[in-house]
Amino acid sequence: MIAITGAAGFIGSNLAHRLATEGHSLLLVDHELTPAKAENFIGLPRFAFSRHDHFLEDLAASRIKPDAIFHLGACSSTTETNWDYLFRNNVEYTRHLWEWCTAKRKPLLYASSAATYGDGSRGFDDRTPPRELKPLNLYGKSKNAFDIWALAEATTGEPTPPKWAGLKFFNVYGPRESHKGRMASVVHHTHRQVKATGEMKLFRSTDLQYDDGGQRRDFVFVGDCVNHLLWLWKNDAPNGVYNSGSGEARTFHDLARGVFTALGLPPRIGFIDMPRDLAGKYQNFTRAEMTKLRAAGCEIPATVLEDGVRETVRWLEGGTEVTHRAA
Numbered sequence: 001m002i003a004i005t006g007a008a009g010f011i012g013s014n015l016a017h018r019l020a021t022e023g024h025s026l027l028l029v030d031h032e033l034t035p036a037k038a039e040n041f042i043g044l045p046r047f048a049f050s051r052h053d054h055f056l057e058d059l060a061a062s063r064i065k066p067d068a069i070f071h072l073g074a075c076s077s078t079t080e081t082n083w084d085y086l087f088r089n090n091v092e093y094t095r096h097l098w099e100w101c102t103a104k105r106k107p108l109l110y111a112s113s114a115a116t117y118g119d120g121s122r123g124f125d126d127r128t129p130p131r132e133l134k135p136l137n138l139y140g141k142s143k144n145a146f147d148i149w150a151l152a153e154a155t156t157g158e159p160t161p162p163k164w165a166g167l168k169f170f171n172v173y174g175p176r177e178s179h180k181g182r183m184a185s186v187v188h189h190t191h192r193q194v195k196a197t198g199e200m201k202l203f204r205s206t207d208l209q210y211d212d213g214g215q216r217r218d219f220v221f222v223g224d225c226v227n228h229l230l231w232l233w234k235n236d237a238p239n240g241v242y243n244s245g246s247g248e249a250r251t252f253h254d255l256a257r258g259v260f261t262a263l264g265l266p267p268r269i270g271f272i273d274m275p276r277d278l279a280g281k282y283q284n285f286t287r288a289e290m291t292k293l294r295a296a297g298c299e300i301p302a303t304v305l306e307d308g309v310r311e312t313v314r315w316l317e318g319g320t321e322v323t324h325r326a327a
Helices: 010-021 035-041 052-060 083-104 138-155 178-183 186-197 222-234 252-262 291-295 305-318
Strands: 002-005 026-030 048-051 068-071 108-111 164-169 171-173 200-203 219-221 240-244 269-272
Touching: 002 010, 002 052, 010 026, 010 035, 010 222, 026 052, 035 178, 048 052, 052 083, 068 083, 068 222, 083 108, 083 138, 108 222, 138 164, 138 240, 164 222, 171 186, 171 222, 171 305, 186 200, 186 252, 186 305, 200 252, 219 222, 219 305, 222 240, 222 305, 240 291, 252 269, 252 305
Parallel strands: 002 026, 002 068, 026 048, 068 108, 108 164, 164 240, 171 219, 200 269
Antiparallel strands: none
16 A cells, blocks of 8 residues: 555645556545545545544554555645744654654655755755755745755664655646645646636746746656656665756746647737745746756656646646656
């Protein structure tokens, strides 16, 4: 049995569908399901469900013994301001899973984030010690805090899970993110706005180095993130923290134009001011350095942006299951 936390969420639900196609027995863990999140389970042949707090209790009482844990559950809001809440959800909860996997000698793969890199002044290289990074928001700080703790445990000789990896997911887009609301990808928002109004409004740039819509991000298709998770689980890679991105920086203009193209429409793109709660906390440039994962032996090519956007729009238009390269 494979346990996935955050299983009703974006990456978690896509991972669940992939593992189901491989015939694995699944224990899906999350908060109480909303109707929007429950839709992400449609098409799964069978699974067991556990509430996130009950999951910890059942592990501690040995009522369940998963063969591996994929920990993708977290508070992922980049505008959350309650540090105590973020620390409980994103640091302490992950430590509990780490300790269980260590004691039971089971693999743990968990979600870190590209938000740990902050403004990118130290680059986007997963070989940079997390203590040297300065995230721009408390969400990024919470993810970085666990990376620091995990690496300290490993380097000081403390017991660790036999196989573990933290994945720094960059700007992920794809199917099954409709529940995310404001935090959904620009692909999702562009599709919604174009269907409603015929145009897309991107944020104006607040940095003179970038034109409006010219801010550049590493947009990575969710199927590629699933590939990275499964490859690290199935292969003999060194334990540690890895980037999960495309390795390429593309503009928001590129992303929005891709949606219009997939819909067979001419692009109509305008601009709105950056929201105040994002000002000063917005990454104008990200690009994952993927050397570490490739050096470990993972040679799965990244999905080209236009191809991934087309697959996502196809899903949004009709709910057709997307195709992924197998890891």
